[in-house]
Amino acid sequence: METINYQNFRIEAENICVDYNGKVALYDANLRLKPGQICGLVGMNGAGKTTFFNALTGFVNISKGKIRINGESVRSAQKDQTIAYVPQNEGIDSQFPISVWDVVMMGRYGSMNIFRCPRESDVQAVKDAIERVDLTDHLSTPIGNLSGGQRKRTFLARAIAQRASILLLDEPFSGVDIRTEKLISELFIQFKNEGKTILLSTHDMIHVREFCDLVLLINKTVVAYGETSEVFTPENITTTFGGISPDFLFGPES
């Protein structure tokens, strides 16, 4: 029974702790997500959002707890290309001499041979992904010449080309234009219908209400977790942001 139960969950994080040289960044955090669920990760800067992502991708080691991806270890999830990470625009070097095509092709590296020679199927996957984010006119454009929104879409295309079943998105809506925002929200609906699981961090309360089935409020540990309608209350948000009221943070309309 237990194995079947595991397979029902895409992501299972149990009491995970992460510390950097003794400095605790995240403790006793839990999260369970099923296929087709979109979960918002909300917290202050330094609350452990990026650390949570890093733990799920295996970029940092957890010091306690357990992470299961599709019922297996993080390591085998890496081998199976299960998780795609879409970085914040600030998290990448936009002056790196690399084109849209090359970035999206990096989504295929994990399943290529050691020389990373693209097969026909890889080329097709990259083409399709670029088309889905509407960047076909910019195949060979260096990423430094793209707008913030176009750059965001490039990294989304990389995640699509990877054919991952879990998408982790760090601030997907920050610094993007209206067109990109619309395209991303359409893609979210498609991903949901394809049964992908999405975990996204955001500062924007409106986006949480709009897209997220579930919300995870964190401040070094989980403050609240559950259905957005139940958990995303002013009281919980105030606790998450260290006693500052949501009106003050986001304006009265949220």
Added chain:
Amino acid sequence: MELCSFLTLDSFITDPLTHDFMRKALFMSSLVAAVCGFLSSYLTLKGWALMGDAVSHSVMPGVVVAYALGLPFSLGAFIFGVGSVALIGFIKQKSRVKEDTVIGLVFTGFFALGIVLVSKIKSNIDLHSILFGSPLGISLSDVKQTIFISLLVVILLSIFRKDLMLYCFDPRHAKTVGINVFFLHYLLLTCLSLAAVVGLQSVGIILVVAMLITPGATAYLLTDKFDNMTVISVLSAIISSLIGIYVSFWFDLETGGSIVLAQTFIFLFAFLFAPRYGIFKLKKLFAGYK
């Protein structure tokens, strides 16, 4: 008249080639420049200039000890190069001192150790040639070692070209799709140590960092494509070496310094006149006249 020989470009180029030591110097320096230029793209994009400086200075005691014990100098240099990086990582992790301070502290420590060892170990070590390079006086066993190490670095970089590019660009993605980031990190450091070892013969320990960063920086100003950057970096490194050696031959100048100066001039040229990223942005100027 010595000046007469400058009158024809032909003799300017061919005369030095009649000397055996010059042919060897030109070949070896070009090879070393190509290797350092290849690696240079990665180091400049990764932001490892200071690391390159650290490793190249830290190999000093290794070279001295290897000479004293009669071992291949590249072995000693390699051990101390990698050792310095390990020590930098260890001190950084175990103390609150900032990384650039730790790097500066460790490599000057190693370098000082090297200088003290030279003064203590009585042997025929030529401090001047270690510090400033001696491409004109390179021995046969050094030639073999240099060719072997150069080929090794070129093969490693060629095989892992794309993975290293990904590692420099987005290590988090590399890790997420199951690529061994730890391996790539140490692969790049190993190549850095090896390149520093061969580079120091051309221009010496003090200036070898220029071989490892200047060609990459020049290329970075001239292109937006990674593959082109590598090609430009290698070519500009080789051309600088040739210019440097010829100039040092005809004007009786220090060879290592001449090579690095040639690189610096090529960088300055790119800095001023690069089509897109130069100060004068030639492309835009011309576009304005249309």
